[in-house]
Amino acid sequence: MLSLYIKDKSLIIKDVDKGQIAQIAEWFNGREKEHYRYAMGMDGPVKYEDLHEKYLESLVSVSEFFLSVNLDDVLVGFVKGRLDYRNEGEIWIMAILIDKKFQNQGIGKRIIKLIMRESAERFGIKTFYAGIVEDNKQGMAFWKSLKFCEYRQSKGYFTLHNKSRDLMIMYRKI
Template sequence: MNTVKLVELNADNWYECCQLELTKEQEDYMEPNAISIAQSKFQPSLKPYTITYEGQTAGFLMFNSEPEELDGYWVYRIMIDKKFQGKGIGKKATQLMMDEMQKLPDVKKIVVGYHPENKGAHNLYASLGFVDHGDRFGKEMAVVKSL
């Protein structure tokens, strides 16, 4: 069975997350996981998780547990290692993450920013009901899922 699970980042799994790799094309759109993990240590509202697939570390994600711009709770990172891409893991992990985020107080919107040329991200978020209202932050576009 192809099981996707989210596991809170911990002493046993953080290093594997640092070793996950993107495709060469995707590297232009995302910081390394180690930077996100370090950021989470200085910004306690950030919640980092490993994404496991059939018991293996397949990806990493992180979201903010406090509202930010656009009165939304922001997704900071979702990445799937290049060896695990194309299996629907990212979509399932995003759904699991949104379930977690909906447990936060007063969540009305989930927001994610990504580079406009990142077609994979665009297709994923559109398929999950995120809408582009024209919000832009630096080089990134922001899409919103209203709950």
């Protein structure tokens, strides 16, 4: 796992630990599951076993990160992505989720800015990508507010509610 630890006041971004997988699964399967459907590009149940497998895959990969987002020792979200050293080096954000109770407080933007700063300082990364479901208007607005631009579109990348959806890749150079 590409290990990261970022502390900014009461916000701590660090590697997910096995004990947090159950809470992450609950976001995808609990009462608010529809609210989080775009976070992983999946519309069916996200099983604990599947998330645990993603966790194990990230543990053995030197380029993947699976980060918990903690506010005053409370898990409030996660970020999953990877570092790619092709060209000048890139960070790909594959998923970001903030607990609904903590959304619209600037936490998501703060997380991405901190990850970008840490990646630039520690690894020399200058290019950042994020993949989102094209019709995720809230997600598109989020990334655009961070000065990400549309890079490319992959037709039919996702199937949500039995409908083919496109993947929009956003990018930003710093």
